[in-house]
Amino acid sequence: MTERRPTPGIEEFCAEATELLGTDGVIRDPAAREKASCDWAHMSPILSARLPAGHAEAVLRPTAHEQIPGILALAHRHRIPLTPRGKGTGNYGQAIPLYDGAVLDLTGCGRILDAGDGWIRAEAGARMSDLEGHARTLGQELWMFPSTFGTTVGGFLSGGSGGTGSLVHKTNSDGFVQELTVVPCTADAEPFTVQDAEALPYIHAYGTTGIIATATVRLQRARTWTGLFAAFADWASATAALSALVRLEPAPRLASLDEAGLVGVYRPDPALDPTALSVRAIIEEEAVEQARAIVRSHGGSVLDIRPAPDGPALISSMSFNHPTYHLMTAEDGWFHLEIGGDVLLGDTTEIRKVFPDTLLHLEGMRSGTVGMLMARYQDEQTVYAGTAALEALGVRVHSPHNWYVDRRLDLVRETALTADPLGLLNPGKIPATSQETP
Numbered sequence: 493m494t495e496r497r498p499t500p501g502i503e504e505f506c507a508e509a510t511e512l513l514g515t516d517g518v519i520r521d522p523a524a525r526e527k528a529s530c531d532w533a534h535m536s537p538i539l540s541a542r543l544p545a546g547h548a549e550a551v552l553r554p555t556a557h558e559q560i561p562g563i564l565a566l567a568h569r570h571r572i573p574l575t576p577r578g579k580g581t582g583n584y585g586q587a588i589p590l591y592d593g594a595v596l597d598l599t600g601c602g603r604i605l606d607a608g609d610g611w612i613r614a615e616a617g618a619r620m621s622d623l624e625g626h627a628r629t630l631g632q633e634l635w636m637f638p639s640t641f642g643t644t645v646g647g648f649l650s651g652g653s654g655g656t657g658s659l660v661h662k663t664n665s666d667g668f669v670q671e672l673t674v675v676p677c678t679a680d681a682e683p684f685t686v687q688d689a690e691a692l693p694y695i696h697a698y699g700t701t702g703i704i705a706t707a708t709v710r711l712q713r714a715r716t717w718t719g720l721f722a723a724f725a726d727w728a729s730a731t732a733a734l735s736a737l738v739r740l741e742p743a744p745r746l747a748s749l750d751e752a753g754l755v756g757v758y759r760p761d762p763a764l765d766p767t768a769l770s771v772r773a774i775i776e777e778e779a780v781e782q783a784r785a786i787v788r789s790h791g792g793s794v795l796d797i798r799p800a801p802d803g804p805a806l807i808s809s810m811s812f813n814h815p816t817y818h819l820m821t822a823e824d825g826w827f828h829l830e831i832g833g834d835v836l837l838g839d840t841t842e843i844r845k846v847f848p849d850t851l852l853h854l855e856g857m858r859s860g861t862v863g864m865l866m867a868r869y870q871d872e873q874t875v876y877a878g879t880a881a882l883e884a885l886g887v888r889v890h891s892p893h894n895w896y897v898d899r900r901l902d903l904v905r906e907t908a909l910t911a912d913p914l915g916l917l918n919p920g921k922i923p924a925t926s927q928e929t930p
Contacts, residue, residue, distance in 0.1 A: 724791065
């Protein structure tokens with residue numbers, strides 16, 4: 493193996509960063525650097541073949557957002573690549589340093605700064621679970637939160653997309669963000685504030701357009717949620733019930749479906765029948781009888797109505813990409829694709845022919861059905877060929893097998909020109925204009 497050469501200037505950078513952060517704020521320990529160089533990209537067999545892709549030479553841990561500008565000014569002066577990181581729960585290599593340098597671990601910047609009617613402001617490293625808990629003390633709740641509930645707000649905005657609450661509120665770029673304080677990687681690293689639509693270049697941009705230091709996100713009136721768990725014998729009945737639950741009023745916070753092959757890899761629970769399709773919904777208590785009637789009318793059985801916190805928490809923990817995690821934990825040899833389209837609610841016979849042993853997880857949305865397709869992995873080319881075949885059948889596909897920014901790419905490129913003129917922020921994550929992402 494070729495020995496890595498240190499990034500020029502890294503020692504001087506670390507010495508000056510220590511003056512800013514103290515000795516505990518600049519970590520050179522090999523184990524800590526290794527941990528900070530990984531996320532959940534290994535869930536992709538395609539990305540796994542490219543790992544390790546880069547390695548942190550230092551981990552910086554500020555304890556307040558006011559320290560971030562000084563760090564970015566230092567990185568600019570010494571030309572040090574800087575990769576921002578929250579809890580590292582991303583699945584696509586968003587937080588992996590491809591060009592070594594330093595990792596900026598923002599989990600120490602975890603203060604909730606303020607809250608009011610319909611909003612809450614926090615540092616980037618604050619956990620979504622803490623924001624929800626604080627909002628609840630005010631009689632409010634978050635619009636949405638990721639299925640990995642301990643994710644930081646900065647990580648969710650920089651590398652996430654949607655989650656529990658997306659059934660109504662769509663993604664984190666659809667009005668969830670009220671205001672961001674962003675720090676550019678420039679000589680003076682002067683923070684600036686953006687609001688509403690102005691925040692779009694910084695959402696799901698992996699920190700390439702500036703480091704989110706604080707975020708103000710939207711709240712709504714708190715509701716009393718409960719979890720409904722139902723079982724169905726066939727796909728048509730289960731998807732019809734899912735569609736009806738999505739249209740329920742008051743609107744659910746989440747509604748999802750797993751087929752039996754996925755239910756069987758979860759921890760055994762009386763609310764989950766491993767021989768049947770599982771339909772689950774986080775609903776308001778006042779809607780329980782309506783939801784029961786929907787399940788019965790489509791030939792299903794209600795296995796449990798489980799109140800908060802346990803019922804909704806369990807349902808949320810089995811949403812979005814978590815079924816993929818459970819399946820891959822139980823058995824090697826799988827890959828997944830993010831999919832969408834109401835074609836998934838109909839006859840999926842042709843869809844299942846594209847890849848061997850296809851398993852489907854669906855999330856009901858008022859903006860259209862989304863979900864995960866899991867299948868046996870053969871090779872990279874087969875994945876791309878199958879993706880084209882699915883799209884020909886009317887299935888929308890987003891690939892989790894690249895670590896490039898792939899949303900609002902023109903806007904991200906334009907913004908990065910001024911926010912990061914030297915290309916030091918999470919370098920390698922914005923594809924060249926001539927480079928296509930799979």
